[in-house]
Amino acid sequence: MGRFILRRFMYMNVVILVVSMITFGLMHAVPGGPFDREKALPAEIIANLEKRYNLDKPLWQQYLMYLNDVFIPQFSKTAPTSNLEDDALITFKVSGNLWVRWMNFGPTFSSRSRTVNDIFRQQLPISIQLGILALTVALTIGVPLGILAALKQNTIFDYLGMSIAIFGVSVPVIVLGPLMIWIFGVTLKWLPPTGWGTKPPYILGIFPSDLSWSFWRTAIMPAVALGLGSSAIIARLTRASLLQVIREDYIRTARSKGVKESHVITRHALKNSLIPVVTILGPMMAALVTGTFVTELTFGIPGMGKYFVTSITNRDYPVIMGTILLYAVFLVVANLIVDIMYAYLDPRIRYD
Amino acid sequence: MADLLKVSDLETQFRTREGVVHAVNGVSFDLKEGETLGIVGESGCGKSVTVMSVLRLIPTPPGKIVAGEAIFRGKDLLKMSDEEIRHIRGAQISMVFQDPMTSFNPVLTIGRQVAEPLEIHQGMNRRQAYDRVTEMLDLVGIPKSRDRLNDYPHQFSGGMRQRVMIAMSLVCNPSILIADEPTTALDVTIQAQIIELIKELRDKLGMAIIWITHDLGVIAGLADRVLVMYGGYFIETAPVKSLYATPTHPYTLGLINSLPRVDSDVQCRLESIDGLPPILMEKPNNCPFAPRCTYVKERCYQENPMLMETSEDHFTACWVDTLTGKERA
Numbered sequence: 001m002g003r004f005i006l007r008r009f010m011y012m013n014v015v016i017l018v019v020s021m022i023t024f025g026l027m028h029a030v031p032g033g034p035f036d037r038e039k040a041l042p043a044e045i046i047a048n049l050e051k052r053y054n055l056d057k058p059l060w061q062q063y064l065m066y067l068n069d070v071f072i073p074q075f076s077k078t079a080p081t082s083n084l085e086d087d088a089l090i091t092f093k094v095s096g097n098l099w100v101r102w103m104n105f106g107p108t109f110s111s112r113s114r115t116v117n118d119i120f121r122q123q124l125p126i127s128i129q130l131g132i133l134a135l136t137v138a139l140t141i142g143v144p145l146g147i148l149a150a151l152k153q154n155t156i157f158d159y160l161g162m163s164i165a166i167f168g169v170s171v172p173v174i175v176l177g178p179l180m181i182w183i184f185g186v187t188l189k190w191l192p193p194t195g196w197g198t199k200p201p202y203i204l205g206i207f208p209s210d211l212s213w214s215f216w217r218t219a220i221m222p223a224v225a226l227g228l229g230s231s232a233i234i235a236r237l238t239r240a241s242l243l244q245v246i247r248e249d250y251i252r253t254a255r256s257k258g259v260k261e262s263h264v265i266t267r268h269a270l271k272n273s274l275i276p277v278v279t280i281l282g283p284m285m286a287a288l289v290t291g292t293f294v295t296e297l298t299f300g301i302p303g304m305g306k307y308f309v310t311s312i313t314n315r316d317y318p319v320i321m322g323t324i325l326l327y328a329v330f331l332v333v334a335n336l337i338v339d340i341m342y343a344y345l346d347p348r349i350r351y352d
Numbered sequence: 353m354a355d356l357l358k359v360s361d362l363e364t365q366f367r368t369r370e371g372v373v374h375a376v377n378g379v380s381f382d383l384k385e386g387e388t389l390g391i392v393g394e395s396g397c398g399k400s401v402t403v404m405s406v407l408r409l410i411p412t413p414p415g416k417i418v419a420g421e422a423i424f425r426g427k428d429l430l431k432m433s434d435e436e437i438r439h440i441r442g443a444q445i446s447m448v449f450q451d452p453m454t455s456f457n458p459v460l461t462i463g464r465q466v467a468e469p470l471e472i473h474q475g476m477n478r479r480q481a482y483d484r485v486t487e488m489l490d491l492v493g494i495p496k497s498r499d500r501l502n503d504y505p506h507q508f509s510g511g512m513r514q515r516v517m518i519a520m521s522l523v524c525n526p527s528i529l530i531a532d533e534p535t536t537a538l539d540v541t542i543q544a545q546i547i548e549l550i551k552e553l554r555d556k557l558g559m560a561i562i563w564i565t566h567d568l569g570v571i572a573g574l575a576d577r578v579l580v581m582y583g584g585y586f587i588e589t590a591p592v593k594s595l596y597a598t599p600t601h602p603y604t605l606g607l608i609n610s611l612p613r614v615d616s617d618v619q620c621r622l623e624s625i626d627g628l629p630p631i632l633m634e635k636p637n638n639c640p641f642a643p644r645c646t647y648v649k650e651r652c653y654q655e656n657p658m659l660m661e662t663s664e665d666h667f668t669a670c671w672v673d674t675l676t677g678k679e680r681a
């Protein structure tokens with residue numbers, strides 16, 4: 001297993017490299033540039049700006065410079081400054097006066113006082129938190145609902161559960177979100193209609209360090225709104241898979257041994273039926289974390305979504321590159337976790 | 353000896369989209385302490401459904417046991433509560449299934465699966481159960497059994513898995529072992545080993561056996577009594593010697609003639625029975641074998657024959673005396 005994980009990390013480097021190449025290429029292939037305005041700026045100013053951000057250099061040179069800044073750890077004898085050009089995501093002291101700076105994602109064109117790393121430190125964690133919570137919602141609703149529907153196949157529970165599931169997939173966040181805000185936030189006043197209840201610093205750069213009731217109060221509506229559609233997918237998959245497993249020979253064997261009906265499900269059927277569910281968690285997790293834009297907009301959450309979307313229309317090259325690369329890392333890691341869980345669930349799968 | 357299990361007039365049907373399948377149509381048999389009963393018949397004739405009905409392992413719906421009783425040690429298995437029959441399954445009556453590849457749970461260790469009946473029926477904890485499981489695996493010939501308790505089914509070969517399956521079925525010392533084509537999925541040399549193993553275990557442990565197969569050759573050396581099944585009916589039942597010496601039903605004759613013989617001097621072609629076994633969508637008024645029978649008479653299409661005693665302890669459901677080719681009186 002250790003070897004497998006190592007291999008996957010090496011493979012991740014390749015993926016990231018390829019993704020960076022494609023993104024870089026596409027980004028520059030699209031017409032328009034970061035400094036195009038409705039009223040065109042004077043040519044000298046544009047030339048100046050381009051010079052400042054190295055956009056006047058040939059593309060291959062820009063690309064290599066980017067790779068160097070982001071991928072290669074930079075050693076230096078001077079302590080990091082608060083200079084914007086000096087802002088690396090990972091900075092630490094090796095010894096006496098040797099410092100390492102790694103992953104300098106560069107400036108953002110849309111603000112003179114912030115770097116891409118500032119966005120990663122302040123906005124990205126919120127989107128990841130929202131994505132993880134939405135996945136949790138999807139699982140805690142989807143799996144039990146699927147099991148219930150399968151066990152009570154063709155009864156009112158089954159039909160009701162699957163109707164909820166269809167409702168879940170077909171109602172988009174843009175409808176569900178405002179509806180929830182109106183009911184629970186405005187009319188009943190149970191929950192704050194907008195906002196997000198945590199602030200940096202975050203543990204490991206992701207997890208809130210100040211968990212409190214007020215956090216959950218702000219998180220619950222957006223997490224449900226974002227996760228409900230996925231919970232429906234999980235419910236349907238769980239149901240189908242459990243129905244299939246119940247017909248397997250080994251379930252008959254279990255019954256023939258005198259295993260209690262409840263244990264036939266919990267001990268013999270459940271683990272087998274969750275295997276297909278686990279396989280979709282990787283892509284689903286990625287989709288939830290990267291798909292927070294509408295939810296964040298609806299609930300006024302200061303997450304990554306807005307920056308990601310506007311960076312594309314604004315041709316904010318460093319933000320586009322950085323976000324896509326981080327999402328790619330995230331996707332690969334999520335799939336790695338899924339593969340590890342998969343091996344744990346199914347002993348027939350061995351990776352080395 | 354006393355009857356251990358007495359099944360009478362057992363009838364099981366499946367309600368499917370196409371209609372009601374009459375899988376088992378009022379069969380009766382009894383099993384004595386320590387006796388070995390063979391049930392033979394083509395695929396789909398209702399062998400599995402018969403024994404699974406006795407343990408109430410038929411999937412319901414679509415299956416339903418519509419009539420009959422199965423008295424085991426004085427109690428009717430078909431009428432007792434779910435909880436009661438659960439305590440009989442795996443403890444007093446246990447089963448070995450056809451396909452050792454699919455009959456084990458792929459995500460649980462062999463140790464846990466074999467120990468389960470002990471934990472359920474004898475209240476053992478994991479440690480005690482594993483000691484007994486090791487003993488049992490030794491008995492069925494698993495080498496280094498203690499080290500294999502934590503292995504998963506896919507780490508065993510087919511033959512070994514079937515041995516483990518046998519160990520699992522016998523771990524609580526049941527008085528009846530039902531083996532539903534336990535060797536069909538295995539290759540020939542392994543088949544012979546498994547049959548030898550079961551014989552040995554029967555001599556050691558003394559359980560009664562119901563052995564299902566579609567191969568008359570297999571049970572010749574194993575069974576005390578043979579039931580031949582066709583279209584959901586028993587059409588001939590007899591002690592094993594009598595059945596092989598004087599088979600009387602045309603279908604049994606056909607089955608025996610389709611066996612290769614080593615003691616035959618002349619090189620003769622194996623015979624086969626033409627046609628397909630029926631799937632009964634309604635209870636027939638004729639002999640279900642009539643369309644494929646070479647001895648067929650007018651009466652066979654008018655009335656379905658029931659078992660009748662043709663010689664001592666030898667019962668046949670046929671209107672025709674196959675020795676003379678004439679209709680029975």
Ligand SMILES: Nc1ncnc2c1ncn2[C@@H]1O[C@H](COP(=O)(O)OP(=O)(O)OP(=O)(O)O)[C@@H](O)[C@H]1O
Nearest residue numbers: 366373375394395396397398399400401402414631
């Ligand atoms: N779950 C089910 N639903 C519908 N019909 C069924 C079901 N199980 C069995 N049957 C029907 O019952 C009949 C008898 O099946 P059974 O499994 O007892 O045959 P068998 O003699 O054991 O055959 P084989 O040698 O192939 O195991 C078949 O005609 C089959 O179509």
Ligand SMILES: [Mg+2]
Nearest residue numbers: 399400401532
């Ligand atoms: Mg069968």
